[in-house]
């Protein structure tokens with residue numbers, strides 16, 4: 368029996384769900400946000416934020432070890448206190464998850480802990496919230512936003528026990544730096560975490576089934592990261608499939624089928640499995656409601672985030688596409704606005720993506736090849752960080768900015784940056800694409816000196832044959 372009626376229920380409080388809750392509140396729609404684990408979802412608790420905290424700590428450690436290059440002498444070599452690092456990381460997570468609760472409350476949205484499921488009811492939908500103490504309550508609503516996110520995929524032979532075999536959550540919580548770490552999967556999560564532990568002292572091996580790490584990302588950007596991995600002593604096995612592992616007491620021995628069909632073994636203290644993620648769409652009652660899922664279980668939505676069942680919306684990872692926090696948040700805003708009666712749509716020309724490796728890769732829009740495949744005559748401009756005063760003065764010159772444009776109109780189709788600071792620079796590229804900017808718009812925008820942002824202006828100028836601080840191709 369439904370006890371209470373609310374205007375909208377949001378299931379999940381990750382960057383999709385909590386943003387939807389806040390936006391609903393702003394628009395005067397009374398919303399209840401239900402969360403079964405921790406407010407803030409994967410992103411704040413076991414994803415974006417804690418990983419970036421550890422990446423920063425590992426980078427600081429690496430920089431200290433190189434401080435002598437800048438004329439700084441340390442009294443003793445720096446050392447890692449993993450427990451203190453984890454405590455610092457935990458503090459950031461608590462601050463942000465606390466902020467989520469406050470923001471929801473301040474905007475008039477209610478947050479309740481429990482596992483939600485949906486069924487059709489007399490007044491629309493009945494959402495039952497099962498609490499951990501065994502009690503449950505049901506609320507009635509006409510609008511449900513499913514924002515339940517995704518979870519790591521497991522592979523045969525590597526059951527995650529968070530002791531020997533870790534998923535990303537386990538790898539973010541290690542109490543000490545493993546001596547030898549085998550990472551299965553050369554995507555962004557595996558490489559980000561692999562690099563953290565390599566910098567902190569682990570011997571890291573990456574096993575990737577495809578012929579390249581970071582599949583789908585502008586290949587010349589990937590090459591820069593591959594070079595750095597080699598320099599750090601990280602071994603990357605491409606075209607290799609992890610088959611299983613054996614416990615030898617003091618170590619795990621991972622068996623790998625190599626590219627040439629042979630077999631290799633790798634000794635490891637920890638095995639990190641990061642081979643992708645799958646949607647949390649089961650157990651919610653979606654199938655019984657007739658909500659359309661794709662073959663992998665992602666909820667199918669239109670540009671208003673509506674499913675095929677009226678009143679049921681889906682956003683974020685569970686709705687597929689790019690599994691990124693900022694994509695989830697934008698979709699959360701759209702769903703909230705549609706529920707509030709606005710003519711809103713997920714109408715974006717690009718979603719930027721960042722790989723927080725060292726150096727970072729940040730991309731938006733089309734790769735050079737994708738632009739050609741789409742039928743564009745392409746004009747490309749590239750500017751190396753090594754020619755940038757700012758990059759030299761912060762002692763970090765790996766990388767470049769690359770602008771891909773349509774040769775006829777000059778319209779910017781893609782921006783790809785590899786180099787530290789790329790994560791903060793890419794928003795200019797996203798804005799340029801979103802605004803339909805042409806090369807001259809970026810080239811003629813005065814960029815402050817000395818900054819890394821000048822690389823984007825110079826890349827646009829290079830595409831026009833007018834770069835100032837490098838010799839132009841053909842000149």
Ligand code: FAD
Pocket residue numbers: 378379380381382383384401402403404405406407408409410411413414415416418481482483484514515516517535556647651682683684685690691692693694695723
């Ligand atoms: P989630 O954040 O997954 O939140 C879903 C929430 O729903 C969870 O809290 C879950 O407990 C809850 N839930 C599920 N089922 C129910 C139910 N039945 N009832 C109630 N609650 C339920 N993305 C980036 O953009 N940048 C990054 O740098 C980045 N780094 C990452 C690093 C790692 C290690 C990982 C794992 C992910 C990273 N991501 C990053 C991806 C990002 O975390 C996700 O894209 C994002 O969290 C998706 O948001 P969401 O709101 O869709 O779902």
